[in-house]
Amino acid sequence: MRTQSALIIGKDGLVGSGVFRLFRAKGVNAYGTTRRRPLHDSDILLDLSDRDLAKAELPQTDVAIICAAANGFAYCRSNPENAKQVNVDGPLILARKLSSRGTRVIYLSSSAVFDFSRPHVTTPTPHCPSTIYGKSKAAGEQSVLSVGQFATIVRLTKVLTPDMALLRQWIDTLHAGKNVGAFSDLNFCPISLDYVANALLAITEAGLPGIFHVSGASDISYFDAARHFAERMGVDGARIIEDRAAARGIPREEIATFTSLDASRYSALTGELPPQPLDVLDAIYGAAIADAMAAQ
Secondary structure, three states: OOOOEEEEEOOOOHHHHHHHHHHHHOOOEEEEEEOOOOOOOOEEEOOOOOOOHHHOOOOOOOEEEEOOOOOOHHHHHHOHHHHHHHHHHHHHHHHHHHHOOOOEEEEEEEHHHOOOOOOOEOOOOOOOOOOHHHHHHHHHHHHHHOOOOOEEEEEEOEEEOOOOHHHHHHHHHHHOOOOEEEEOOOEEOEEEHHHHHHHHHHHHHHOOOEEEEEOOOOOEEHHHHHHHHHHHHOOOHHHEEEEOHHHHOOOHHHOOOOOOEOOHHHHHHHOOOOOOHHHHHHHHHHHHHHHHHHOO
16 A cells, blocks of 8 residues: 555654655655644644544645643643543544545554553553543544454554654763763663664554554663763762652652563554663663763
């Protein structure tokens, strides 16, 4: 299947921006929506919390990828009604509207639809979210899947970019000769934005319904990630101070032990194996580390 046109819902978000750029670079006629003031004439103003969402005028495309979301455990915990509107009700309205005219709908979801108790969770595993965010994404999946063969769910693990504040700050802090505190009881399974964008292009081209997992190979703690940065920078590992999320008031249900997913369906489609966590960190932050070391 050759995708000629795509609608990226939330083109100015972390994932949406990467997907929009890649699709345009590959010759796909990509449109993008934003809930902020449009920066370009081609931008479409769209807010998933808008009560008149069903009346939105959207271009006819082969596929629509719902990247916009209410993200973050703390935000959704504090704003559960908005999380429901943006992650559940809004996507259902769009999925019905778009699928009724033959547009395939891809809804981006998360490993948070599970309870973080097991690694490499398979696609058929029933939802068991422990967080408000995870519950809203699980309900969003069910809503979008209700439109049938035009629906695809893509669950992601932790998407990283070079300018992610926390990890980039570690490099700057270590370079400044200061200590870094990092959680040893909070894990994540990193993948790069480029990896995600390419995965979504491949899944779009396949045109298959159902659920795909796009995941790294395994989980790593934030503490171990910081220790890896220190090692790469030639910094004494003792400058990475072990901290614990539980001691910092983070709710127990939000402290992830395992976030990795079984990506065998995606690997069968593309031949790609999930990337190893340290390889992902090196690919994303290697240039920043090299710059910091060169400035010493």
